[in-house]
Amino acid sequence: MNNVSMDQLISLCKRRGFIFPGSEIYGGLANAWDFGPLGVALKNNIKRSWWQTFVEERDDMYGLDAALLMNRKVWQASGHESTFSDPLIECKNCHERFREDQLPPEKKCPSCGKQEFTQPQQFNLMLKTFLGPAEEDANIVYFRPETAQAMFVDFKQIVDTYSPKLPFGIAQIGKAFRNEITPGNFIFRTREFEQMEIEYFIKPGDDWNVYFEQWLAAMKAWMKKIGIDQNKTHDLEVPKEELAHYSKRTIDIEFDFPFGRKELYGLAYRGDFDLTNHKQEYFNEETKERVVPHVIEPSFGVERSVLAVLASAYQEDEIEGEKRTWLNLPMRIAPYRAAVFPLLSNKPELIEKAQEVRKELQGAWPGFFPIAFDKSGNIGKRYRRQDEIGTPYCFTVDFQTLQDNTITVRDRNTMKQERIVIAEARKFLEEKLRE
Ligand SMILES: [Zn+2]
Secondary structure (H helix, E strand, O other), rough: OOOOOOOHHHHHHHHOOEEOEEEEEEEEOOOOOOOOOOHHHHHHHHHHHHHHHHHHHHOOOOEEEEEEEEEOHHHHHOOHHOOOOOEOOOOOOOOEEEEEEHHHOOOOOOOOOOEEEEEOOOEEEEEEEOOOOOOHHHHEEEEEEOOHHHHHHOOOHHHHOOOOOOOOOEEEEEEEOOOOOEEEEOOEOOOEEEEEEEEEEEEEOOHHHHHHHHHHHHHHHHHOOOOOHHHHHHEOOOOOOHOOOOOOEEEEEEEEOEEEEEEEEEEEEEOHHHHHOOOEEEOOOOOOOOOOOOOEEEEEEEHHHHHHHHHHHEEEEEEEEEEEEEEOOOOOOOOOEEEEEEOOOOOOOHHHHHHHHHHHHOOOOOOHHOEOOOOOHHHHHHHHHHHOOOOOEEEEHEEEEEEHOEEEEEOOOOOOOHHHHHHHHHHHHHHHHHH
């Protein structure tokens, strides 16, 4: 297990273009972060892996990409408008605002140390705006605080169109917004974030425990696939007295982030609460009965996935007295699957050959098999640069290549090199990808 600090992670993210502070030239915007070229590549690969695993590889799942702005009645029916709030208090001395439930046990102001606060006020977390030119009550809409409600609201459309048999699920990846009182810890808690959520509908009489366990196992298997360190993850069984009134069981999958153990993903059995709220039913063709399906909800945060993946992958070692920083990313989510170098940057014949090798490796669909190309600085420096962004393999074209069509391939983790023929290189990568 590695121990990485937030400073190390944030510094690497900024230095190599994974994640930048948002609006930086204007002094930034509190807790807004932008994903740079490598960050968006990593994030997209994580989302693609999730979609492939939970939607494309299953026969019981329906994908959805609903509008972010929804009818206000959705949030009235779901209870968000009346109850989706945190207790807000203000320090009477320094006027900082906090969540009452997040104050330290001794109830001292985290900013100034005084202990006098205003009475708590319920502060609704939904971000509000107006549709159309008039800023009046009738035009209020909310940026969705979760993707989940769309799956309940569109339940009828999916059932009417595809007539799925229970159990089946609806999955969605998309942005959500929460006007958090105290965001923080880099991309861990931000006001704008992205979720990957599944609502899995089961027959009311079925044993929900069975599906709950299946989903827990499926979540764990996927976490392993994207390289989340299993030694750093823990299941927190939410105690009965803390469960939402409709839930019989909830597990928070926690992760040992550099700033402490915090929730990474969640799995909840929600009973028939959601579909009942929206007055939705399912007609069972076999029994001719109308039922309200029950729901199992696996919920994943995209930014938290990125953070947990980076914290799991971050490594430092020493080579010949020099420190090496590298990311032990699985090939399926690394920004680049491999890199290609010409040995020297001033020999056109080597550069031309290296470009050819790169094309060969990318295959017919370059976008699906991103390969980096680097010809600046010496080979050692180029290896370090690729190590630092998690590129698993580097191929080098040298003078021998021009004679016998072989190239060296260097492994990020072991730093060992071997010579293979160019024609085998693509197959080499595809085999590694399947491992
Ligand atoms: Zn204070």
